[in-house]
Amino acid sequence: MDQLVQQISILFPEFSRWFSAGFIVFARLLGFIRFAPIFNRKEIAGIVKLAFAFILTIIITPLLKPAAPPSNISPMLLLLLNFAVGAIIGYIAQLLILAIEAGGDMINTQMGLSSAMVMDPSSNSQTSILSRMITLLGLIIFIELGGFYWMINALIRSFTLFPVYAVSIPLEKIINMDYLVTTTSNVLYMGLQIASPVLLATLGQDIILGVISKTAPQVNVFQLSFLFKPVFGAAIMIWILPMLINVISDFFTSFSNIY
Numbered sequence: 001m002d003q004l005v006q007q008i009s010i011l012f013p014e015f016s017r018w019f020s021a022g023f024i025v026f027a028r029l030l031g032f033i034r035f036a037p038i039f040n041r042k043e044i045a046g047i048v049k050l051a052f053a054f055i056l057t058i059i060i061t062p063l064l065k066p067a068a069p070p071s072n073i074s075p076m077l078l079l080l081l082n083f084a085v086g087a088i089i090g091y092i093a094q095l096l097i098l099a100i101e102a103g104g105d106m107i108n109t110q111m112g113l114s115s116a117m118v119m120d121p122s123s124n125s126q127t128s129i130l131s132r133m134i135t136l137l138g139l140i141i142f143i144e145l146g147g148f149y150w151m152i153n154a155l156i157r158s159f160t161l162f163p164v165y166a167v168s169i170p171l172e173k174i175i176n177m178d179y180l181v182t183t184t185s186n187v188l189y190m191g192l193q194i195a196s197p198v199l200l201a202t203l204g205q206d207i208i209l210g211v212i213s214k215t216a217p218q219v220n221v222f223q224l225s226f227l228f229k230p231v232f233g234a235a236i237m238i239w240i241l242p243m244l245i246n247v248i249s250d251f252f253t254s255f256s257n258i259y
Helices: 002-011 015-035 046-064 075-110 129-144 147-161 177-215 221-254
Strands: 117-120 125-128
Touching: 015 046, 015 075, 015 147, 046 147, 075 125, 075 129, 075 147, 075 177, 075 221, 125 129, 129 147, 129 221, 177 221
Parallel strands: none
Antiparallel strands: 117 125
């Protein structure tokens, strides 16, 4: 195999240059696909992800016009650094989806559906049904607003900020720290904003049930809360769903310039 590669390199002098650059671009794409929303879903077969990364590698590598690979730098170091850069870009995008998922978890807990858990194959953990539904809704809105284009555009621009054969990651250029702090803090803030209608409605219901328990102690308020909370919470969710879509859309649009 080594002799075949050497013969091809002699016949095609550009082969070594293009092959080395393409291999490193492929490593960055693997890191990106591993952590980026939509791509990191385990519902998507691994062979599909690899094929998509390979196709993008073929498309992106000629655009970079790579130079000859440096001989004084370890190829393994280049692969690890490029994988890390792709993972950083994908994880920043994933933070936006985590904020939506946090809101779904809060609603699910407040409605008393914590025991209704299912296995999420994308994270290999137990997740609530309502949280999963809101997360999928957020993914659909993210795709509809052009999130797929935003992420690919950020990935392509990363080759300008961090070239293929670079050995030091310029975090101040790749990551805007103000945006990163705001995005991570918004995981809780956005979750509360999504869940606030249900939280306030169920809080009012708890106050009413508390008053009933004091005025009519013979009424089993504890059992009534198990009946009323899911029904009341579902009614509130149906009522606020159009507003919820607008809130999620505005949230994604406000962070579109992070890419």
